[in-house]
Amino acid sequence: MDLVRNQLTNRRKTMGDMTTTATKKKIPAKDNISNGMEVHVYNTRGEETRKVKLPERVFGVSWNADLVHQVVVSEESNKRTPIAHTKGRGDVRGGGRKPWRQKGTGRARHGSRRSPIWKGGGVTHGPTKEKSYIKKINKKMRAKALYTVLSRKLTDGEILFIDKVLFKGPKTRVAKALLTTLSDIKGFEGLRTKRRNAVLLALGEDSRDTKRSFRNFGNVGVEEVRNLSPVDLLTYKYVIITDPEQSVKTLEKRLT
Numbered sequence: 001m002d003l004v005r006n007q008l009t010n011r012r013k014t015m016g017d018m019t020t021t022a023t024k025k026k027i028p029a030k031d032n033i034s035n036g037m038e039v040h041v042y043n044t045r046g047e048e049t050r051k052v053k054l055p056e057r058v059f060g061v062s063w064n065a066d067l068v069h070q071v072v073v074s075e076e077s078n079k080r081t082p083i084a085h086t087k088g089r090g091d092v093r094g095g096g097r098k099p100w101r102q103k104g105t106g107r108a109r110h111g112s113r114r115s116p117i118w119k120g121g122g123v124t125h126g127p128t129k130e131k132s133y134i135k136k137i138n139k140k141m142r143a144k145a146l147y148t149v150l151s152r153k154l155t156d157g158e159i160l161f162i163d164k165v166l167f168k169g170p171k172t173r174v175a176k177a178l179l180t181t182l183s184d185i186k187g188f189e190g191l192r193t194k195r196r197n198a199v200l201l202a203l204g205e206d207s208r209d210t211k212r213s214f215r216n217f218g219n220v221g222v223e224e225v226r227n228l229s230p231v232d233l234l235t236y237k238y239v240i241i242t243d244p245e246q247s248v249k250t251l252e253k254r255l256t
Helices: 002-024 065-078 139-155 172-182 208-213 230-235 244-255
Strands: 038-042 048-053 159-162 199-203 220-224 238-242
Touching (some): 048 244, 065 230, 139 159, 139 230, 199 230
Parallel strands (some): 199 220, 199 238
């Protein structure tokens, strides 16, 4: 219990430091962020095309470390599949009769070979595959945690908005060229150099060709905007959101 208590204390201290940093940190002077809640939108050639206004309740939420932690832990627990399984004394084979008589042998009393203290017997308090790790999180809490992470990433200059990406069939070469072009934008040089968990491509609408085009990149994830979760956003450093107007409307509906 002391070990668990120390771990929780250290985690709260870490979350508190992040909260203090988020409170003091101001929006950086990135080229992709303009004044207020308006951001630049780029095309696939890395050129600015227009600006889009972002809703405050989605991209202007203050950092809440406790809420994000609770939602992330619940989502990871819900994905967990119990595999380890042990048998109790009622599940193992054998033990139909008493090993030896109760008295007169000089040995300890035993009633069954399936006892946990016998070799080949059952396991006491072992893991079972019937255990459920599911944790319930309210819909509004999950949406608020998503908005919190999006707001933090926007503040840190890690979200890039681009026009709709269209692929005529699965083209890995074209996908690589797109990432190389976008890495020329100030603040997103890591798209070219980061080897692990570099970027999450959030699509405004499902595109099978786009997903297959980025399938060979180990540091790139592709997901629809309607299926985004805080775990997805925190896994990758950068987030590229396509079709901004449609994507923003989809994100706003998460609380309705």
